[in-house]
Amino acid sequence: MDEFELIRRISPSYYRQSSVIKGIGDDAFVFRATGDVVFTTDTMVEDVHFSRQTMEPEAIGYRALAANISDLAAMGSDPAFYSVSLVVSPEWTNEEILALYEGMERLGKQHGMDLIGGDTVGGKQLVVSITAHGYIHKGKGRYRSHARPGDLVFVTGTLGDARGGLEQLMQQRSSASPLIARHRYPEPRAHFASGLEPLQRVCLNDVSDGIASEANEIAAVSGVRVTIREQDLPISEVLLQNYPDQAVEWALSGGEDFELLGTIAQEDREALLAIAEHRETPVTFIGTVSSADAPEVILQSGKESKRLLRTGYTHLQERR
Amino acid sequence: MDEFELIRRISPSYYRQSSVIKGIGDDAFVFRATGDVVFTTDTMVEDVHFSRQTMEPEAIGYRALAANISDLAAMGSDPAFYSVSLVVSPEWTNEEILALYEGMERLGKQHGMDLIGGDTVGGKQLVVSITAHGYIHKGKGRYRSHARPGDLVFVTGTLGDARGGLEQLMQQRSSASPLIARHRYPEPRAHFASGLEPLQRVCLNDVSDGIASEANEIAAVSGVRVTIREQDLPISEVLLQNYPDQAVEWALSGGEDFELLGTIAQEDREALLAIAEHRETPVTFIGTVSSADAPEVILQSGKESKRLLRTGYTHLQERR
Numbered sequence: 203m204d205e206f207e208l209i210r211r212i213s214p215s216y217y218r219q220s221s222v223i224k225g226i227g228d229d230a231f232v233f234r235a236t237g238d239v240v241f242t243t244d245t246m247v248e249d250v251h252f253s254r255q256t257m258e259p260e261a262i263g264y265r266a267l268a269a270n271i272s273d274l275a276a277m278g279s280d281p282a283f284y285s286v287s288l289v290v291s292p293e294w295t296n297e298e299i300l301a302l303y304e305g306m307e308r309l310g311k312q313h314g315m316d317l318i319g320g321d322t323v324g325g326k327q328l329v330v331s332i333t334a335h336g337y338i339h340k341g342k343g344r345y346r347s348h349a350r351p352g353d354l355v356f357v358t359g360t361l362g363d364a365r366g367g368l369e370q371l372m373q374q375r376s377s378a379s380p381l382i383a384r385h386r387y388p389e390p391r392a393h394f395a396s397g398l399e400p401l402q403r404v405c406l407n408d409v410s411d412g413i414a415s416e417a418n419e420i421a422a423v424s425g426v427r428v429t430i431r432e433q434d435l436p437i438s439e440v441l442l443q444n445y446p447d448q449a450v451e452w453a454l455s456g457g458e459d460f461e462l463l464g465t466i467a468q469e470d471r472e473a474l475l476a477i478a479e480h481r482e483t484p485v486t487f488i489g490t491v492s493s494a495d496a497p498e499v500i501l502q503s504g505k506e507s508k509r510l511l512r513t514g515y516t517h518l519q520e521r522r
Numbered sequence: 523m524d525e526f527e528l529i530r531r532i533s534p535s536y537y538r539q540s541s542v543i544k545g546i547g548d549d550a551f552v553f554r555a556t557g558d559v560v561f562t563t564d565t566m567v568e569d570v571h572f573s574r575q576t577m578e579p580e581a582i583g584y585r586a587l588a589a590n591i592s593d594l595a596a597m598g599s600d601p602a603f604y605s606v607s608l609v610v611s612p613e614w615t616n617e618e619i620l621a622l623y624e625g626m627e628r629l630g631k632q633h634g635m636d637l638i639g640g641d642t643v644g645g646k647q648l649v650v651s652i653t654a655h656g657y658i659h660k661g662k663g664r665y666r667s668h669a670r671p672g673d674l675v676f677v678t679g680t681l682g683d684a685r686g687g688l689e690q691l692m693q694q695r696s697s698a699s700p701l702i703a704r705h706r707y708p709e710p711r712a713h714f715a716s717g718l719e720p721l722q723r724v725c726l727n728d729v730s731d732g733i734a735s736e737a738n739e740i741a742a743v744s745g746v747r748v749t750i751r752e753q754d755l756p757i758s759e760v761l762l763q764n765y766p767d768q769a770v771e772w773a774l775s776g777g778e779d780f781e782l783l784g785t786i787a788q789e790d791r792e793a794l795l796a797i798a799e800h801r802e803t804p805v806t807f808i809g810t811v812s813s814a815d816a817p818e819v820i821l822q823s824g825k826e827s828k829r830l831l832r833t834g835y836t837h838l839q840e841r842r
Contacts, residue, residue, distance in 0.1 A: 223558055224663055227743075229596035229728060230562035230656075232663050235555040238543055241638065242550035243653065245607040247645045276549035287565040287607070287651040318561065325567045331607040331651040333563065336550075343544055343552050408549060423547075 208296075208322055212303045217316045219282050221337075231318040233283070237337040242273040248291070248328035256371040259298040261386040262330065263305030265458075269410065270334035271313055272390035272460040276408035278344035279336030280396040281313040286332055289325035302330070313392055336392075339399055344464070348405035349424035353465035355489035356474065358391050360438040361413060365456025366445055380440050388460040394483040395462060401473060405465040412455035414514040416463045417499045427494035428465075430510065432503040436486040454501075455514025465491050528616075528642055532623045537636045539602050541657075551638040553603070557657040562593040568611070568648035576691040579618040581706040582650065583625030585778075589730065590654035591633055592710035592780040596728035598664035599656030600716040601633040606652055609645035622650070633712055656712075659719055664784070668725035669744035673785035675809035676794065678711050680758040681733060685776025686765055700760050708780040714803035715782060721793060725785040732775035734834040736783045737819045747814035748785075750830065752823040756806040774821070775834025785811050 213226050224232035246252060246266050257265070267284055274281050286306065290299060299322070310317065315334070338344075367385030390408070398404050405424065407416040413430070421428045435453045442449050466474055471487075478485040489502075501510040508516035533546050544552035566572060566586050577585070587604055594601050606626065610619060619642070630637065635654070658664075687705030710728070718724050725744065727736040733750070741748045755773045762769050786794055791807075798805040809822075821830040828836035 224597075224665065228665050228667075229593040229726075230560045230599075232558050232560050232597065232658070234558050234660070238552050238554050239559065240550045240552050241603075241605070241655075243605050243607055243639055243641065245609065245641050245643055245651070247609055247643050250644055273549045277544075277552065279550075283561075285561070285563050285653070287563055289565065289567055289609075289647075289649050319563055321563065321565050323565055323567050324570055325649065326647045327609075327645055329609050329645065329649050329651075331565070331649075333605070333653050335561075338552070340554070345544060345548050347548075406549075 208299070211300060212317065214317055218314045219316050221282065222316065226319055235337065237339050238343065240274055240277045240279040240336040240338055241333065242270055243331065243333040244269045244273070245329065245331040257386060259301040260305035263302035264309050264387055266330045266332050267306040267309050268388050268390050268460055270332050271309065271392050272408040272410065274334055274336035275390050275392040275395035275462060276344065276406045277336070277338060278342055278395050278398055278404065278406060279338040281315045281334060281336045281392050283316050283318040283335040284310055284332055285318050286320035286330070288320065288322045289327065289329035290322060291325060291327050294328060342399055344395070344398070344404045344406035346405060346407050346420050346423040348403055349420050349426050349428070349465040349491050350467070351426055351491055351493040352468060353405070353491035354468055354471060354487050355428060355430065355465050355491060356485050356487050357413065357436060357461055357463050358394060358483050358485055359459065359461040360436045360441070361409065361459055361461065362441050362449055362452030362456040363438055364388060364458045365452040366441045369445065381444065385458070388458065390460045391462045391483060394478065394481045397477045397481045401466060401470050403467065407463050409459045409461045409463055411457045412514055413463050414454045414499065414510050415512045417510065418512040420465065421497040421499050425497055427492045427498050427500060428489060429492065429500040429502060430489040432501055434486060434488045436484070451514060454510065528619070531620060532637065534637055538634045539636050541602065542636065546639060555657065557659050558663065560594055560597045560599040560656040560658055561653065562590055563651065563653040564589045564593070565649065565651040577706060579621040580625035583622035584629050584707055586650045586652050587626040587629050588708050588710050588780055590652050591629065591712050592728040592730065594654055594656035595710050595712040595715035595782060596664065596726045597656070597658060598662055598715050598718060598724065598726060599658040601635045601654060601656045601712050603636050603638045603655040604630055604652055605638050606640035606650070608640065608642045609647065609649035610642060611645060611647050614648060662719055664715070664718070664724045664726035666725060666727050666740050666743040668723055669740050669746050669748070669785040669811050670787070671746055671811055671813040672788060673725070673811035674788055674791060674807050675748060675750065675785050675811060676805050676807050677733060677756060677781055677783050678714060678803050678805055679779065679781040680756045680761070681729065681779055681781065682761050682769055682772030682776040683758055684708060684778045685772040686761045689765065701764065705778070708778065710780045711782045711803060714798065714801045717797045717801045721786060721790050723787065727783050729779045729781045729783055731777045732834055733783050734774045734819065734830050735832045737830065738832040740783070740785065741817040741819050745817055747812045747818050747820060748809060749812065749820040749822060750809040752821055754806060754808045756804070771834065774830065
């Protein structure tokens with residue numbers, strides 16, 4: 203299979219997005235934006251970001267695109283397009299490369315996205331570099347800087363599962379586990395995020411490094427204190443059963459759940475819950491936002507308050 | 523220098539494009555398109571697409587972005603943004619990586635472009651994957667399918683110089699040669715291309731593989747015959763002096779000149795020349811477009827007409 207045959211195999215026969223003006227096949231791709239354009243890019247390298255020991259080709263493609271869609275979701279946007287630059291090493295067979303593209307197409311289709319370009323070149327090591335475009339209504343970007351004192355802190359889904367799945371893979375347990383499925387095939391929350399459009403102001407960040415890290419980013423950029431209640435962290439039954447001692451730690455610092463961490467005004471609480479129900483997305487309120495002289499994240503465990511660092515480590519809060 | 527320090531060093535302190543809504547630093551980048559959006563991406567791998575024996579880091583960055591800008595130019599668009607995904611092998615020093623970014627910035631600045639994202643990750647081999655965005659006025663995309671019987675064929679600049687420069691580099695001649703400069707620091711014709719906006723219809727293709735290849739693409743997609751007059755091919759004095767025997771062959775099939783090959787209606791000839799003069803871009807008329815039962819490219823050498831194949835090879839035309 204040469205490059206032309208590959209392009210033929212992966213090129214879409216039609217475009218899902220009506221904003222396409224000129225599809226694949228000329229010097230570049232042309233689209234007529236239906237709102238503000240959100241753009242992100244993410245690169246994954248074999249044996250650095252993933253291993254073929256633990257990830258099948260389809261999952262590698264799927265998860266690489268999932269990371270990008272999660273970034274689009276974290277801006278509140280509706281996914282529209284993706285492009286793929288692939289460096290392929292000689293160890294990869296044609297079937298495996300097609301499976302990688304199929305993993306992306308499987309997820310892209312769920313989100314109504316079109317493949318709009320890219321290239322496939324030879325090299326020493328597999329590199330998957332993806333870009334993604336989404337649209338948001340003018341002025342409805344959801345930024346990390348949008349948290350305000352008085353806000354409620356929420357998170358979608360459950361936390362720490364992807365970290366639990368990675369642990370099982372490293373211990374070579376059954377690959378049929380739901381935790382492993384979370385690690386391989388995460389579900390980015392774009393459908394929920396674009397549904398938030400009626401709300402005037404939402405602060406959003408996607409959980410790629412763990413909410414300890416994401417909450418600290420929000421606190422820093424918004425200039426606020428974020429307080430998280432440990433007992434309200436959404437942790438799945440299956441994670442609690444398999445890893446009772448690590449579940450809380452992984453909920454705080456386990457990466458790549460691709461859930462959304464956000465804050466909204468208290469008066470938008472019911473509206474948010476209605477959107478979440480309509481979009482079939484579990485949402486849990488886990489904390490509050492308050493004003494602070496210096497940005498920080500506090501973890502409340504029962505009556506104890508500790509400073510939660512970016513890494514997920516805690517230390518006792520100094521009284522001020 | 524860790525990744526955060528690198529990001530700090532390469533992040534723009536302000537944006538040149540007024541369409542920027544949310545700059546680097548959140549989950550994704552946001553812009554408000556001022557026209558139809560043109561998007562392209564291109565990936566270069568060390569020891570596949572370039573060698574450090576012949577290219578200094580600054581030139582590697584410069585040329586990688588030049589290839590993308592040339593694609594934007596070939597659609598008639600005004601360059602606006604670029605992003606860079608870099609896989610860095612341990613052999614690269616921090617200074618070399620910064621020089622690579624500086625090469626891009628040097629060219630990006632000339633075209634008023636902003637760096638809008640990307641990532642830098644470790645790997646076995648340097649990979650430079652660039653995306654670029656440009657804007658075109660609605661309906662003013664310049665496609666390969668736009669050639670019509672009766673059109674004039676033109677090309678910008680001179681042809682074959684980059685191929686001559688590569689030859690000199692492989693023979694390890696002086697690196698001060700103007701041919702080597704053309705190879706290392708090509709000038710994509712975006713300023714000229716966006717200046718064509720007043721013309722109703724222009725067919726454009728950028729010369730990345732050689733005009734034999736590009737003319738065949740235009741002929742195939744537009745369904746026409748393209749006839750090129752060998753004696754009118756613009757070949758530089760320096761290429762003729764250094765490589766008198768290969769100059770014509772390289773003008774036809776030498777790649778990476780990043781000039782533009784195009785066709786326009788005959789009545790737009792004077793308008794095109796006026797734009798070319800205003801934008802300080804040499805333009806030469808080298809042929810004509812005619813209707814054909816089957817798309818083809820003909821090379822006229824004196825009284826002889828040969829079929830010009832995609833590869834640059836010719837064979838005697840069958841009489842029909």
